[in-house]
Amino acid sequence: MPSDYAADDDHEALLETCSDSTRPHLASGWVGAKNRWRKRQDGQRWLSVCWHRLVQSCRFLTARRFLTVLLVLITMSITYNIVIFYFENPVFPISSAWKEPRLLPLQITCSALTETRRNLSKQPEHRSMTKLRIDAKVLLFVETIYSRLGRDIAELLVHNRIKYKVDVVGKSLPVLTNLDKGKFAVIVFENLTKYLTMDNWNRELLDKYCREYGVGVVGFHPASEEVLIGSQLKGFPIFVHTKMNLKNAALNPASNVLRLTRAGETAWGNLPGNDWTVFAPNHSTYEPLEWASPNSELPSPFVSDHGAARLLYTVVQDHGTYDGIQRVLFGSGLGFWLHRLLLLDALTHLSQGQISLGLNRYVLIDIDDIFVGEKGTRLKPPDVEALLSSQKRLQAMVSGFKFNLGFSGMYFHHGTDEENAGEDLLMEHIDDFSWFSHMWNHKQPHLYDNYTHLEMDMKLNKNFATEKNIPTDSGYSVAPHHAGVYPVHEYLYEAWKKVWNVKVTSTEEYPHLRPARLRRGFIHRNIMVLPRQTCGLFTHTYLIEKYPGGREKLDENIQGGELFQSIVFNPINIFMTHMSNYGNDRLALYTFESVLKFTQCWTNLRLLSTLPVELGEKYFQMFPEEEDPIWGNPCDDSRHIKTWSHNKTCQQLPNFLVIGPQKTGTTALYSFLSMHPNINSNLNSIDTFEEIQFFNGKNYYRGLDWYMGFFPVPINSSSQYLFEKSATYFDGEQVPKRAHALLPQAKLVTILISPAKRAYSWYQHMRAHGDQVALNYSFYEVITASESSNRPLRDLRNRCLLPGKYSQHLERWLTYYSSSQLFIIDGEELRTAPVDVMNSVQKFLKITPPFDYATHLRFDKKKGFYCQIINEDKTKCLGRSKGRKYPQMDERSLKLLQRYYLSHNTALVKLLKRLGHQNIPGWLKMDLSDTMVT
16 A cells, blocks of 8 residues: 555546446445555554654663663554554444444345336236136146145245145146136146146147137246256257356346336346256247356357357246247246246236236334343444434335334333433334334233233233323234234233224234244234234344354345245235344344345335234235134144143043034934043033034134133043034034134044935924924925025025035035044934944044943833933933924925935945945935936
């Protein structure tokens, strides 16, 4: 370094040759070097003056003077080194004004960040009239159900709530049309080779479908074990080169496929994997969508005439001018984050807008635990100032953005003096943030067994908020450690409503923490529960050195990784962070500013924010099907058990269900089971007697606590079997899904009799209970009622006929439960030989020791069925309504019902054989034979 700065001119010239992204770093380094040189020059001048004066004073040297000079020289040497080190290392803590080091911001520069207003109105919608002829569904062809890429594609579709069907490539195609409408909007092949080598018959059918309905194809070229150079794809004027090692990917800004994805930037660095395929088209139908540069020398034809490496096409668009079918071909899988975005855009383009994701993304960042935290980790005044500054920068990217602060008032001013000053500064800026209530003492709500105590603590936090002028009308609250929201703690919801008028909350735990793509919302007690996303920051990650994997892993999460993809794939993003993330290294500020900048660089998304209540309303407008909750079993998740009220027990749920249907003998089975000393049924319901009817009606919305209240806690859980009988469960459309979510290991018992006989028995049952429709119409009039008939008559017709479609309802149950969990009882055999049936039931349920029903059941001639033996002379039978004698069904109705149930009974025979039943029930053979004779 010269003593003057004549080299500055050369430096400025050098800066002019640098890229926009490099120039600021080089300029900054140059200025820093000049400043350090000036400081060093000043230090050297000072030392030179001191040395000159020392020499002048030592003209006459004596032994004493010599020792003095030597001591002075040593002191000056030490001082010189300290000074020079200080000048060259200004952050060295030698000054009392030393500041804590902060995490330097991630350098993200792109043209999108310099635009004052981003014009998103020009993004193509890809819509056409043809979309009316196709369903918004993807047909995904995989090699096997275990294929890695196939699973990645399916997971991406699930995350974006895109409907799909998976089919293993084989000898036949699935049904592609339904009447005059196409069942699929896009066909995706995880292995392009399987599409190219498909047998002629299937290929012609598939291509005809694609042309007729305007359906496009997505194909992924598989990794190749051998190197292919200029190999032509079968049947197409395009060539491939495999086993490529690439770097620096960029997008074609002229492509009409891009909608969500934004072109204009370069993903610098090596692309993941070394088995990329690149495409070399030989027809105008092809246009590059993505290209990259080689990491090594290339053979012809990938080198220009001048010897320079060409840009290599890694994703290409086929406009369909060659054979009438549009396609998008990928030279690698979804391991490269940019391909996930491109696949979504390809689906939108090729489906002509039928599969289309909105471009609005809402972002809410909760800062939890305000005023909570150990001394030394809490916010100081500079941290609060940094929070405000960061918020202003985020507001420039996210319209309407404010940090949302959750407070626990009990710990206000519990830090150091400097941290308490930081809290005072927060109070001065109350209006600059949004606020929500946490818990007064940060205690988990599910630990409160007493509602009064929980309500009292909430009121303490509200009183604190009132005293400090913190807003109390946000309608939003979050419970500590996910507790009480899910699994639901009913006291929490009640207190929230009463004290804070909470309308919306959020959790990561519904239905489970992982996988994040399956998180959903629900509504309980009129409180909207929104899914919360993870950003990678938790209470223990307040220093970069404590972040798992370090800064490299965090940056990977931000730049195309999980956090970035969360924002892209979720229309509403709620992130929970903690106060400690915003002090110390200020990890959260670094993380969110960086990922939102990256999102603006690479997508055309509109980043927005609004109040939590409005977010809740928007969420359920988008996904109304999620309003109904699905109660899972807390015992199946260790995280759920930890946040479940400790007065609950996993043994307080039934081991098996008697699911019906009605009028087949379920009450008799219920009484026989209740006789067993080791079997306990649910407590009776005031409204429905022995039936709870939880999974198929409004009772389901009362919640899990209400349901479990019907089951006594077993004295000895190892010898007690709990069961529930609700005959209306059998044909309920939502029941199997709900039951399996809560009781996945439960066994199922059903009873079947002739569906015609069951329908007639239900009609007579309604007459006996004074139903006016049944009293005013004959059975034949009921079962022949049309859709133009009055509503009560149609309802009675449906309750008579629909449960008898046995195979249809059993198939629905078998969608969720395995065949080994299902036991089917012949209702006629239960009436005539209950002892044999009950022995079989005990064996199926694996109940030991077995109960001797032969000594406890006796046939009652007056009743016409078996009853419980009380003593040698007396029996206990079912009530008067059971075993009632009805007039015989008229012949015309019987023949009509046999014809009506013909296809259903035939399907039932096939189902029973598939389930391994050797003997077909006599009533089923009779119904089928009589029908065939007729």
